[in-house]
Amino acid sequence: MRSLRALPLAVWMLALMLLGIVLAAAGVVLFSHWLPPWLAALLSVAVTGVVMALLVWRALVPLRALFRALAGTVAGYRDGDFSFGIRWDGHADVRELVDAHNALGQALREQRVNLVQRELLLDTVVQNTPVAMLLLDPLQHVVLGNLAARRLFGEGRKLEGRHFDKLLTQLPDTMRDALARGGDSMFSAGEEQDIFQLTRRVFRLNGRPHELLLLRQVTAELRRQEVRTWKKVIRVISHELNNSLAPIASLAHSGRELLKRGKLEKLPLALDTIEERARHLERFLRDYAHFAKLPAPRIEEVDLRSFIERLGTQVEFVLHGPLPQRRVLFDPAQIEQALLNLLKNAHEAGGDPAQVRLGWQLHARGWRIEVSDRGAGMNPAALEHALLPFYSTKRSGTGLGLALAREIAEAHGGHLGLANREDGGLRVWLVLAADAPAMS
Template identity: 60%
Template structure:
């Protein structure tokens, strides 16, 4: 139906109905006057004849007017019902230029907006479905305790040989899946798992998210294959390790070769007075190389923490015997569960870095605080701090801005923190310097 409005003279509903009522009254009055002249002595008969003449005309006229309006209301009801069913293709027409034509115009405009929104939504849904179906990440949407609601092509290929998964129960699909995936699902939460062996080994990352959809709990499962990315990263890491070790070995072996040659030449000449100095230098370079190799071995073979209860005052006193720092505030009176040797090693690395940053000795401080079920250990200095680029890479193994640095101090501290279920953060201080914060969870017990 056309949605165009009549552009003629505008008459409101009130004006039209007032004119109709006035016309009926005028007609009744004219009939009464005419009958009064014909029947001057019978007023009752005049009134009766007027009523018999005017009332049918009024009923017919008003009914005709109302019938058009009722048809419009029924049409409005039908289009609203169609809108509820998702059909926005209807529009209406009202011939009069009045308030009802305004209502019809607003109704048609609403339908046009809904049609455009529906078209845009369909296009976005098509785009989203195309992206989801063609992503290499396997996606599964599972209702709580019910069947699989949605699965993309990657999920079908990975779990059901390309066949549809919708309608199947997840436990039935997992019964045919790799045991590693079943174990990863049973553990709950996100994590990595490996399937296959040797050349057929594949590494996947499982991510799980829960949310409510249409009043029911659903879970979204994302399975991403990381084999190629991890292998590329592994190669890059090995290249970096080899470069660092090669650089350090060359820096140590070249002087050792030169010193050994010089010592042999002095012995040949019988000039042995400089031999103790040469041997001392060889010993110092050898110890440095040994320390370097042990640092890498320690980082690569970090054992699982052995949790024991430690009292902070005693632990900090032991730490103070090995490094210089100022204790800010008082240590928490309660004990904490951690691996004493590993935690001492991590904090000594952080304190050593603080002193090597160029900070004055009295500017290096340590604070231990208990905050909302966590323990925050802060090591602060008054050195130059770090640039944004250095902050972004400081925790990466083998990354170092020092000429003779191994890049393992902060990385080892992070490994120790994460092995205890915690984390480590870096931030520049106001007024210069750096704050390294080691955050540990409070263990309910050391078992």
């Protein structure tokens, strides 16, 4: 019977039709011996119909069981249970449906296993990260709190289900105020004044708004960076002081010997060198002082043409393009200092001095001032670190020129950028807010 059920449905239907015809004809011949022809035909059709119905019912019983099994597995898939499978040895036409259904179940099982593994990995990362994480629902109840959050907010106890406002009551005042204010911030809290970085993000989860709070302690990292910065500052200052004080001491000793021997004709050269090194040291210390104590810009309306002319008396450059005709607001002393640094760097880049250009244009974000040269440009590593304080590619550089210019640009609500030119050289642009607010 199993081999017969494995036949295609079309063959089954044809066989049943032929069987019905044969049974009806045989019934007419059989019953016509005892009954009138019309009654024999009617009885033959009735008996044939009953026999055919029984055969069809017998053939459909496995299909009905299959449909119930398919419905049960679909219900299991809907509930997240992918462990079911179906075996079918019946009609070949239906076997394709069963095989496709089993393949779907296998794919869903594999996806479920992969998803569970990823969830376990994500949960391990979330629970063991040193960043305190709190997920709040729309009613400000804690949905998720990792181990760092438990230690920080709940003394190691679980936080899920607790109201966020109740957690705040157990925190130091500075931390409570920072969390209650909303938004991202950085603050110090605790008896040891630990520094924390707070990040807040709102997103929709299951169609409802949720808030994620990330609280990271950055005290150790900031202190390490501070120590590294101070060490670098000390090395730079020591290097510059030694470069100036050593020749000054040597020349002072030489000058004393020249006086003893009466060779006064060489004394002016020694004194000139001492003066040059002393002035270099003075400029070096002044630049450091300016960088460390840059005052807030004093914004005023500046006559741009007079400003450019005064700048041209101190350093050589070619004005590229016409100057804007509208009013310009900035701190003239600070912008002059920034442009002097940029223009001097352009002259020291090794290109043609006549190719040092300065352009001043109005862009969407404000005034764009660009200084360009035809020197050697910078390699990628130098471009990446050029704006960092104390970084310099020059042997005698302090590494403060570009850093000070960036500080001035940011104080004016703008920024500083630099890039290599296609045909050689470097271009540095300084962007200022078009209408910077006056500051005192």
